Amino acid sequence: MTQAREDVLDDATVERRLKEDLPHWRLEEGWIRRTYKTASWKSTLMVINTVGHLAEAAWHHPDITASYAWVEVRLMNHAAKGITEKDFSLAKKIEEVVGWQPGAEGGALEGTPTDQRFAYIKYDK
Numbered sequence: 001m002t003q004a005r006e007d008v009l010d011d012a013t014v015e016r017r018l019k020e021d022l023p024h025w026r027l028e029e030g031w032i033r034r035t036y037k038t039a040s041w042k043s044t045l046m047v048i049n050t051v052g053h054l055a056e057a058a059w060h061h062p063d064i065t066a067s068y069a070w071v072e073v074r075l076m077n078h079a080a081k082g083i084t085e086k087d088f089s090l091a092k093k094i095e096e097v098v099g100w101q102p103g104a105e106g107g108a109l110e111g112t113p114t115d116q117r118f119a120y121i122k123y124d125k
Helices: 010-019 041-058 085-098
Strands: 025-028 030-037 065-068 070-075
Touching: 010 025, 010 085, 025 065, 030 085, 041 070, 041 085, 070 085
Parallel strands: none
Antiparallel strands: 025 030, 030 070, 065 070
């Protein structure tokens, strides 16, 4: 499989796109970044595994840093040496899956209980 080299987006375009499409992400030091706050180490590992699954399926791999109650995801197209459409596509999918709140959308899936013993992600408002 041959992959075409992707065009690197300039910083102004990246900043505009983040503001429009991914408001919890930021451009910093050549990466688009997002920090997810979690409730515990168990939740942190669940986020890491989710991001890992999505990245592997997309064949586009982020850098991840984690601690007890947070995960930072950093995306940059290593082959292109900058931010490309691949980064935005993967960031949107990560945001969609990690930020999913089934209890907020109604239906049969109610989401995690409000009891702190079952806390998972600290969802953005």
